[in-house]
Amino acid sequence: PAERELAQSLGVARPTLREALHRLAAQGWITIQQGRPTRVNDYWTSGTSHMLAALAEHPERLPAPLVGWLLEARRALAPAYARAAVRAAPEQVVARLARAAELPPEAHAFARFDWELHRTLARLSGNPVYTWILNGYEALYQRLAPRYFQQPEGRAFSRRFYRRLLDAAMARDPGRAERVTRSAMAASLRLWQRLEGGAGNRGRPGD
Incomplete structure (x- = not known):
C-alpha cells in the first residue's frame, strides 16, 4: 500500500x-x-547482523539448525582471536579462565561464562572487528546456548576446553592456544550435531 x-x-x-x-x-x-x-x-x-538480534526476539521462528550455524561461525573465528589474546595478554586470559573452576553445573551459568570468555578473548585480541561480530549475536547466543549446556556432556566438554586453554595461556603459547581452540570448536560442533541428530547440517539456506 x-x-x-x-x-x-x-x-x-x-x-x-x-x-x-x-x-x-x-x-x-x-x-x-x-x-x-x-x-x-x-x-x-x-x-x-541485526537479523540475529531480531531472531532472538522470536524464538518460535528460529530455524532448527541455527545453533549449529552459530557454532560453525565461532569455529572460524575463535582460534584466531584466542591466539591473539594469549599473545597480547596471557595474564588476563589466565584470570578469566581461572573462574571456570567455580562454575556450578547449571546451563545458564555455563552459557554466561562461555559468552564472557569469548568476548574477553575477542577484546584482548586487539582487533575490534571480532568484538563487533560477537556483539551482533549476543542476544541470540544467550537464548540458544543453554540448550547446549543443558547436556552434561556439553558442560564436561567445555570444562576440558577451559583447562586446556588455561594451560596454553599459562605457558604463554599462542600457537597452542590456537590449536586447542580450533580442536575444541570443531569438536563442539560435532557434539551438538550428534546430540541433535545431525540437525546442524539440515535446513541451511541454499541446500
Missing part, C-alpha cells in the same frame, strides 16, 4: 512510519525504491 494508506491502517503518523521503514531497510528486511513499491527482501541473502 501507499505510505499514506499504510500509516492510516497502522494508526501512526507518516514521519513515524517513514523512520520505521528506513530502520527496516538498514537492517536488510526491506528495500525502499523511490517511485516504486517497497520490496520485502529475502533475509537469508540480504540480512545483516
Whole structure:
C-alpha cells in the first residue's frame, strides 16, 4: 500500500512510519525504491547482523539448525582471536579462565561464562572487528546456548576446553592456544550435531 494508506491502517503518523521503514531497510528486511513499491527482501541473502538480534526476539521462528550455524561461525573465528589474546595478554586470559573452576553445573551459568570468555578473548585480541561480530549475536547466543549446556556432556566438554586453554595461556603459547581452540570448536560442533541428530547440517539456506 501507499505510505499514506499504510500509516492510516497502522494508526501512526507518516514521519513515524517513514523512520520505521528506513530502520527496516538498514537492517536488510526491506528495500525502499523511490517511485516504486517497497520490496520485502529475502533475509537469508540480504540480512545483516541485526537479523540475529531480531531472531532472538522470536524464538518460535528460529530455524532448527541455527545453533549449529552459530557454532560453525565461532569455529572460524575463535582460534584466531584466542591466539591473539594469549599473545597480547596471557595474564588476563589466565584470570578469566581461572573462574571456570567455580562454575556450578547449571546451563545458564555455563552459557554466561562461555559468552564472557569469548568476548574477553575477542577484546584482548586487539582487533575490534571480532568484538563487533560477537556483539551482533549476543542476544541470540544467550537464548540458544543453554540448550547446549543443558547436556552434561556439553558442560564436561567445555570444562576440558577451559583447562586446556588455561594451560596454553599459562605457558604463554599462542600457537597452542590456537590449536586447542580450533580442536575444541570443531569438536563442539560435532557434539551438538550428534546430540541433535545431525540437525546442524539440515535446513541451511541454499541446500
